[in-house]
Amino acid sequence: MRAASALILAGLALAVACLAYLSLGARGDWGFVLMFRGARLVALLTVALAVALSTMVFQTLAANRILTPAIMGFDALFLLGQSLLVFTLSGVGVAALGAYVTFGLETAVMLLAALLLFGTLLRRGQDISRMILTGIVFGILFRSLTQLLNRMIDPNEFTMIQSAAFARFNNVPEGLTWITAGLTVAVGIWLMSKHRQLDVMALGRAASMTLGVDHDRQTRRLLAAVALLVSVSTALVGPIVFFGLLVSALAHGLAGSWRHAVLLPLSALLAGCILVASQTLFERVLHLQTSVAVVIEALGGLVFLAMILRRRKT
Template structure:
């Protein structure tokens, strides 16, 4: 039998001819990242629209051209004063607090591998609030500087306490959620008892306790900004190690992740973010629970994208809830913490009822 030496070799049975796998993988990853970047840019645009609505809408609506005038061509008119002195600080604080709670929630869920983790659900916000109430009643603290330090201390203590009660390294999502719920109940009872026994503390705390942006001013913004920025930076640089943590401790160690360092950095980040946010406007719940779940449906499980998305979309939810609270009871307003609780309750129930949540 004669064989042509220049003819191509016969194909192997069952083998498919495909392009270079590495090139295809790089192309698909690049396309996915391009879509995520475009989505993040769209989210920033949505945030700008909501921020503009937050400045324009209130007991008295202000036209967009007057908003622009008050922001960039201040002349001391009534609208200019309302924009600069009241609504701009409120909007900026809402941006900071929303980003802080969203990033803290996403980082907490990744660190604990618990889809139900949230600064409110795990007691971190309650710890900060209880510390601030105690500082007001027992130590006469009335300044934002005092609030922040007590809130940071309370958030740190409660974070460690819930982690220990939940089982430390052997903790499961359900045990952490139960531990957080129990600690939150105790701290809320303490907070209520302190307020009822001290009328002065009650007067200062009654609106703060439900979560409100109404008393925002630029001095508050300036004071909490460094803490929130530091916490956000720590969370963002922990994105890659958190991806490894999500695979389990053994796998993470095999990939070279430094688990202790990652846990410490993320816990410091969560403490800074939650403590500063709670000190500024009170405990606001469900922001850190809802937004990360929405973001995962857009970005997938990569924390390097989840954290930036959460930092942008969480203020959208918070400022949107604040605008809704101003509209439904105009000319009065409903505190943003109440609105987010009303919105977040059904979402939390839906998450718990999902089959994979029930199996945790």
């Protein structure tokens, strides 16, 4: 009953947030307003869905609720790619590539790196904890290389890299939005169809294999789906580190259930509600140009610290 109530309330809150985003302060031709704001709303919902599902699945596989896929260094690899493009092609060259080519290159590089890491370590019999530690080491390496390149880049072109350091929702090409939305929805449907396997895998590798689940094979498949979601969402709007942690903590607190049939859709609804409502507040009410992702990341960081301190006390 509690889980059903949480889902209904989250769905209603998301509907209100979407309605407010589309209608608040709208003037002129409603057809143009809905078309313009609708594309940006789809981008917000796509990122929310990708971040929520990838975080929930990753936490289940890692058996740790204070981790997110960002710990594997996706954000560092994204910024390294941005720095490499600007360093080799200059700002004019990057602009000449076009949004579609840049999006394809960034997605392909992040996805390939993730699949190589997951496939190499997990097929050699290493556990997921060592894979996470390896991802952390690679993330540090990528950040160091990014800092080195940033010192060698023309200061006038460094602003392009600075703007890519935070998620941005205002300048997303409409065509890329629909491509990313299609991929994200398809992967999301597949992940939700795996909710029973995820329930079993949350018990651990030994228990999963005892209950008839091929844990290693399912882990590789699920991690590939997580990598795809993180890659396309990061390439679309930029890196988001702590937002998934904030959504996961709220979903676990409100669901009152460990079943992924509840946790996955609830986290997606909460993520959409938070992202759309925050963007509406900043853009329509307060008329601020600051990226809403900065504030959301700060809240997620506070949740991360609170969870760590609470675990130490217990």
